[in-house]
Structure formats: structure tokens, C-alpha cells
Amino acid sequence: MTGTGNQTRHHETQIVADPDVPLVRITREFDAPRKLVFRAHTDPELVAQWMGPNSTQNRIxxxxxxxxxxxxxxxxQEGQEYGFYGSFHEVRPDELIVQTFTLEGMPDGVALEKLVLEDLGDGRTRLTATSLVDSFADRDAFVASGMEVGVNEGYEKLDELLARG
Structure with missing residues (x-):
């Protein structure tokens, strides 16, 4: 969905560190059908276009x-390469992705991530992503690493990608 002046509408991203569990919860709405949001998370060519901050390029x-x-x-980023890897534990078309996430060189810092897509009707989708880590210290380091910038800028790029269909 585009706003006036042919500009894509960007929704607020909520990033919450759970006070009781070493978990980060991200909630975001998109003006696109669930099927398209899911595809943007599962098609490697699309993932490379939107994931992460504007200052990075991605190679799948x-x-x-x-x-x-x-x-x-x-x-x-700035000539430095940062590798990430993981496993897909459960993938349900158009609704769920459960995966692990590891930064290369930090094998003890494996996160368990769950992405749920909810159809809100009228071609809109709510994404809820959780990332569970081993300790509160790891979670706080993850949040302090600039994750918020990467998530927000990435989802703004995803808005643009979804608006193009």
C-alpha cells in the first residue's frame, strides 16, 4: 500500500527485551499479504535485498x-565480512519459521528464533519475531550491538520491496 505522493508507508517496529526470560520480541505490521511477507523471508534473492542496516550488503x-x-x-560493512549461519527447524508456508541464528566465531551465542505471521485482513500482516538466547548478558549484548538500527532499516527496505510486489 502506498501513501500520498507515491511514498511507502512505514509502520513502527516494537522491540522489547523480556524482563523474565533472555528473549527479544519484535512486532511489526506490513501493508502486504502474509504470503508476500513470508516469501520475502524465505526467498534468498529477496532476503539479500532487505535484511540488515542500510550500511551493509548481503551475500547469501x-x-x-x-x-x-x-x-x-x-x-x-565497510569492507569487513560478518558470517551468520543456522538451521531451519520448522517452516510452515505463509505462517511460521523457527530457526537458529549464530554469528560465526561465537558458537556459544546460538539464538533460537521464531517468526510468526498473522493475517490481519485487508492485505495486511503482523510479524512477531522472538529471539531467545542463553543468558540475559547475551541478550543485552545483542540489543546493544545496534540490532535496533538493523531491524528498523531492514524493515523499511522490506516495506519498499513489498510495495513493488
Whole structure:
């Protein structure tokens, strides 16, 4: 959905650190059908276009988005490469992705991530993503690492991608 002046509407992203569990919860609405939002999270060519902050480029080395599959991508920022990898534990078309997320070089910092897509009707979708880590210290370091910038800028790029269909 586009607003006046042919500009894409951006929704607020809520990022909440759970006080009782070492978990971060991200909630965001998109003006696009659930099927398109799901595809943007599972098609490696699309993922590379929107994921992360504006200051990075992404290279998908491996992306087998199915239950039991795995993935690896590299974010490139100012000539530095940062590798990430994980496994897809459960993928349900158009509604759910459960995966692990690990920054290369930090094998003890595995996060368990769950992404749920809810059809809100009228071509709108609510995304709720949770990331559970091993400790509150790891969670707080994750949040302090600039995650908020990457999430917000990434979802703004995703808005633009979804608006193009």
C-alpha cells in the first residue's frame, strides 16, 4: 500500500527485551499479504535485498528454507565480512519459521528464533519475531550491538520491496 505522493508507508517496529526470560520480541505490521511477507523471508534473492542496516550488503552463500534445512549469509560493512549461519527447524508456508541464528566465531551465542505471521485482513500482516538466547548478558549484548538500527532499516527496505510486489 502506498501513501500520498507515491511514498511507502512505514509502520513502527516494537522491540522489547523480556524482563523474565533472555528473549527479544519484535512486532511489526506490513501493508502486504502474509504470503508476500513470508516469501520475502524465505526467498534468498529477496532476503539479500532487505535484511540488515542500510550500511551493509548481503551475500547469501546457502539458503535451504525448509524444515530441516540450513542457511548461511555474509553481511559486508565497510569492507569487513560478518558470517551468520543456522538451521531451519520448522517452516510452515505463509505462517511460521523457527530457526537458529549464530554469528560465526561465537558458537556459544546460538539464538533460537521464531517468526510468526498473522493475517490481519485487508492485505495486511503482523510479524512477531522472538529471539531467545542463553543468558540475559547475551541478550543485552545483542540489543546493544545496534540490532535496533538493523531491524528498523531492514524493515523499511522490506516495506519498499513489498510495495513493488
Amino acid at each position: 552463500d546457502h539458503w535451504d528454507c525448509r524444515t530441516g534445512g540450513s542457511w548461511r549469509h555474509v553481511s559486508i
